[in-house]
Amino acid sequence: MRHSCSITVGPARFRIGSDWRAPVDQLRALYQDYPQDEGVPDFTVRLQATSSIRRLIKPQVAIAGDFTLPDAAPLPLEQGLLAAEMAMNLQMALGWRRHLLLHASAVSRNGRAVIMTGVSGAGKSTLSALLGERGWRFLGDEFVLLDPDTGMIAPFPRPVSLKNTAIAAMEREVDDESRFGPVMHDTPKGTIRHLRPRTEAVELMTRETRPALLLFPRFGYPRAVRRVDEAESFVRLTQASTNYVALGERGFDALTGFVRAMSACAIDYADGEEGVEMVERLWSEQGGKVGERAAAA
Amino acid sequence: MTDGWSVARALTDPGSVAGLDATGWTHLLSAARALSLIGTLAEALADSPVPPGVARVLADVRQSNVTGQRQALWEAKCASMALTGYPGRVVLLKGTAFVAAGYDAALGRSIGDLDILVEHAGLDQVEALLLKAGWEWVKPDPYDDAYYRQWMHELPPLIHAERDRMIDVHHTILPLTAKPKPDAAALIAAARVLPSGLYVLSPADIICHAAAHLIADGDMSGGMRNLWDIDRLVRQFVVEEPGFSDTLAERAKLHGLTDAVGRALRLTQRLFGTPIVFRLKPQSRVVTAQSGHGLRLSPENEKQVTASDALFLRRITAVDGWGRKTRKLTRQAFYMRSHLLRMPPAMLARHLWTKWRKGHRG
Numbered sequence: 304m305r306h307s308c309s310i311t312v313g314p315a316r317f318r319i320g321s322d323w324r325a326p327v328d329q330l331r332a333l334y335q336d337y338p339q340d341e342g343v344p345d346f347t348v349r350l351q352a353t354s355s356i357r358r359l360i361k362p363q364v365a366i367a368g369d370f371t372l373p374d375a376a377p378l379p380l381e382q383g384l385l386a387a388e389m390a391m392n393l394q395m396a397l398g399w400r401r402h403l404l405l406h407a408s409a410v411s412r413n414g415r416a417v418i419m420t421g422v423s424g425a426g427k428s429t430l431s432a433l434l435g436e437r438g439w440r441f442l443g444d445e446f447v448l449l450d451p452d453t454g455m456i457a458p459f460p461r462p463v464s465l466k467n468t469a470i471a472a473m474e475r476e477v478d479d480e481s482r483f484g485p486v487m488h489d490t491p492k493g494t495i496r497h498l499r500p501r502t503e504a505v506e507l508m509t510r511e512t513r514p515a516l517l518l519f520p521r522f523g524y525p526r527a528v529r530r531v532d533e534a535e536s537f538v539r540l541t542q543a544s545t546n547y548v549a550l551g552e553r554g555f556d557a558l559t560g561f562v563r564a565m566s567a568c569a570i571d572y573a574d575g576e577e578g579v580e581m582v583e584r585l586w587s588e589q590g591g592k593v594g595e596r597a598a599a600a
Numbered sequence: 601m602t603d604g605w606s607v608a609r610a611l612t613d614p615g616s617v618a619g620l621d622a623t624g625w626t627h628l629l630s631a632a633r634a635l636s637l638i639g640t641l642a643e644a645l646a647d648s649p650v651p652p653g654v655a656r657v658l659a660d661v662r663q664s665n666v667t668g669q670r671q672a673l674w675e676a677k678c679a680s681m682a683l684t685g686y687p688g689r690v691v692l693l694k695g696t697a698f699v700a701a702g703y704d705a706a707l708g709r710s711i712g713d714l715d716i717l718v719e720h721a722g723l724d725q726v727e728a729l730l731l732k733a734g735w736e737w738v739k740p741d742p743y744d745d746a747y748y749r750q751w752m753h754e755l756p757p758l759i760h761a762e763r764d765r766m767i768d769v770h771h772t773i774l775p776l777t778a779k780p781k782p783d784a785a786a787l788i789a790a791a792r793v794l795p796s797g798l799y800v801l802s803p804a805d806i807i808c809h810a811a812a813h814l815i816a817d818g819d820m821s822g823g824m825r826n827l828w829d830i831d832r833l834v835r836q837f838v839v840e841e842p843g844f845s846d847t848l849a850e851r852a853k854l855h856g857l858t859d860a861v862g863r864a865l866r867l868t869q870r871l872f873g874t875p876i877v878f879r880l881k882p883q884s885r886v887v888t889a890q891s892g893h894g895l896r897l898s899p900e901n902e903k904q905v906t907a908s909d910a911l912f913l914r915r916i917t918a919v920d921g922w923g924r925k926t927r928k929l930t931r932q933a934f935y936m937r938s939h940l941l942r943m944p945p946a947m948l949a950r951h952l953w954t955k956w957r958k959g960h961r962g
Contacts, residue, residue: 304922316653318626320922343625343653345660347633349922369633369923400660549667 304349311338313448313459313508314401317391318344322352323362326383333384333462333484333497336505346370346394350386353377366390370397382487385495388464395446395459396545402448402457403550403557406543409447409456410439415515416456417582418447420543423492426522429469430578432498436476437579441504442512451550451557454564455511460504462497470496472575516586517567520578524571528581531567602627603926604824604917607637608871611828614648625654627921634923636710636825639665643708665708672696672711675765679714680798682733686725691717691791691799693770693809698829701792701800705832710825713757713766717801719788720771727755727769735760735767743954751777773809773855775942780816780856782808787855803837803844804851811864812857819931819938823916824871830864831872838877845877866909867916 304320306327311317312334318341321327331339349367352358362380366372368390375393378386395404407420408431417434419427428444435441441460448457462484465473474483477498484497499505517536531539540558541547547554566589572578606628609616620628632638642661650658676696683690692700695711718726735758737745748756753776755769772784787809791799801809807830814826837844852861868874915934918927925931939948 304924341622343622343629343651343657345653345657347626347630347923349924351924367924369630398660400663401656549664551667551670 304351309339309341309344310334311340312391312461313443314457315346315395315399315459316342316344317346317348317394319348319350319387319391321350321383321387322358323350323364323380323383325380326350326364326387329384329485330387333499336499336502346391346398348387348390348394350383350390366393368394370394376491378490382490384484384497385487385490388461388497391461392445399448399546400549402450403554403561404544404546405447405449405540406445406545407447408444409442409458410434411442411456411512412439412586414512416442416512417516417518417586418456418514419518419520419582420447420540421519421521424522426520426572426575426578428463429465429472429522429575430520430582432463432465432469432473433476433575433579434582435463435500435504436473440507440512441500449514449557449561450511451553453511454514454557454560456514457511458504458508460500460508462499465496465498467493470494473498514561515565516589517562517565518582518585519567519569521569521571522575522578523573526573526577526581527569527571528585529569531569533562533567536562536567602631602921604631604635604919605871607632607635607641607824607919608917610641611637611644612872614644617645617648617650622651622653623921625651629654629657630921630923631919634919634925636822637828639668639708639710640825640828641708662708665710668711669699669706669709671765672699672714675714675763675767676700676798677796678733678760678763679716679730679767680796682735683726683729686718686722686729688719688722689788689791689799690726691788691801692794693717693773693801694813694829697800697806698833700794700796700798703833704836705829707832709829713768715768715770717770717773717784717788720784723755723769723771727758730758730767730769734762738766741958743958747951751775773812774816777942777947778816779941780812780860782812782855782857790851802851803833803841804848805855806833807837807848807864808851808855808857808861811852811861812855815860815863816857816941819935820912820915823912827864827868827871827916831868831874834865834868834874834877838875848877863909863912866905867912870909870913871916 305322306324307320308327308331309318319330347369350364351367353363353365357363363377364380364383364386365377366375366386366389370393405420407418408427409416409418410431419430421427431441431444442456443459443461444463445461446459448459450457482499487495519531537558568585570581572581610628632641638661642658645658672695676692680690693715695709696714698706698709738757738759745756753770753772753774757766757768759766773782774780787801787805790802790805792802793799810826810830814823852858865876869876914927915930918925918931920926
């Protein structure tokens with residue numbers, strides 16, 4: 304293709320080709336801390352014009368690659384970076400087999416991880432970004448990769464995809480402007496801006512951690528905490544996994560082991576500050592201890 | 601430059617990948633994926649030394665192969681259970697049939713929909729039983745529905761509401777508008793029963809179906825995978841089925857598919873070195889792999905056939921190292937050809953007019 308780059312995130316290497324220069328330049332800048340060496344990739348992503356005319360006039364980016372969805376709508380070129388991110392997510396969701404994939408965010412402390420899962424808009428992404436600025440290691444805001452053989456979590460610390468009000472919240476939190484990507488207005492998900500994780504999170508991205516606490520956060524509700532039992536966690540996580548069925552028995556074993564290894568809570572919180580405080584409190588009450596028990600076992 | 605030929609080479613001669621650098625591997629894997637042959641390639645290279653990054657990708661693919669084939673067999677089982685009350689034969693077609701029968705062609709074969717063949721008189725009952733068991737219509741458009749029922753060789757596709765898998769219920773192997781008229785009753789009568797109680801087509805009929813699907817129906821988009829199926833099946837049947845060559849010629853003639861089968865076998869021979877087992881025209885002598893000769897044709901015929909075969913090969917190998925479709929004009933020509941084969945021009949015009957008015961594309 305005319306323009307291309309290679310990006311490695313955690314255990315996955317992507318090759319991204321584009322009919323235009325701009326999305327590739329934006330990717331290179333956003334991923335400047337990540338390895339960009341060209342080896343054989345796990346996935347190929349293509350950002351291609353919907354037709355030859357659309358390369359130049361009102362350019363439209365079609366999302367293509369090794370794995371595609373037949374009804375994926377094209378995006379205008381100004382949202383080319385978003386198209387690339389969506390395409391990379393799609394490759395992972397449909398093609399990755401080395402781990403059980405959970406649609407979740409995660410942070411860790413002392414080698415033990417808090418996993419936060421919920422539907423889009425539940426706040427898991429912003430919460431992980433906030434914690435990542437406040438002494439936790441950021442492991443990812445989109446996918447948690449669970450190794451079926453060891454039960455460990457492989458970090459997948461892609462840039463955080465901040466949406467709408469979360470953008471201003473994180474702009475207040477992070478004073479390094481160079482860590483932010485371009486602001487993209489009027490996307491299918493509203494306004495979006497990417498935030499590159501702290502350099503340490505990227506440098507440590509090949510180091511696995513042990514899961515210790517599972518949370519089901521819900522943003523914008525009055526404060527509440529509820530214990531979630533293994534069965535409910537299991538069922539909710541099968542729905543949050545994109546490759547649970549594809550992994551067959553390995554997926555079942557990985558997931559049952561995962562929900563048994565730690566305690567789980569559903570937390571409702573009104574705003575980010577309250578969310579951070581509740582995660583800290585639950586962590587000191589159970590996360591650390593449970594993690595130690597799991598590590599000992 | 602990478603195109604489909606590099607995939608064909610890697611499949612037929614796994615040793616040929618030894619000299620590939622990272623770029624060569626990257627292009628090969630992307631092209632194979634775009635041609636739906638990555639699963640086959642992964643199996644072909646299972647015992648070859650490959651770089652670590654490639655090995656990881658291929659290991660993932662092999663794991664997906666296992667899952668895909670397990671799901672395909674389960675889907676066949678579900679259909680079989682739904683059709684317990686149907687007294688006629690239920691014949692598996694294409695990928696699911698290869699897996700169920702344990703043919704070599706199943707190795708690494710990707711499988712999408714479940715395709716079955718039943719006799720035309722049983723269609724209503726089969727449809728009713730499937731609907732009762734949880735399948736539902738994919739295309740609610742009345743024109744499409746009516747078109748399928750009047751002119752196609754299959755019911756409009758059904759999808760299972762819970763498992764999200766499609767089933768195509770065929771009553772013959774080519775659209776009713778196509779020129780060749782395969783003998784559907786003969787296909788079902790000659791089908792072979794499996795231990796599960798489901799059937800697969802007889803070996804010669806499997807080749808006829810694959811050739812019909814490729815040459816006389818489609819626009820070649822899955823062309824190379826179809827030809828690879830034929831290559832694997834022919835190599836196996838030549839060894840295991842006594843008199844296969846003659847039976848194939850007879851069955852092809854019976855179904856009006858002599859030209860299609862001849863073409864398919866010439867193309868597999870060019871791409872994969874498939875042994876030649878088939879006489880092209882009744883007058884010409886049988887040419888076997890042992891004789892070492894090409895196909896016997898008059899020089900003039902030979903020129904025409906060679907030229908059009910080259911065009912088919914150009915279409916079939918039209919992919920690049922990014923997995924993009926290339927050779928747009930050739931592809932469009934074959935797309936138009938596929939429609940012309942299915943419909944006489946006046947009917948095609950009416951069909952396209954209806955589609956355009958509804959704002960469909962193509």
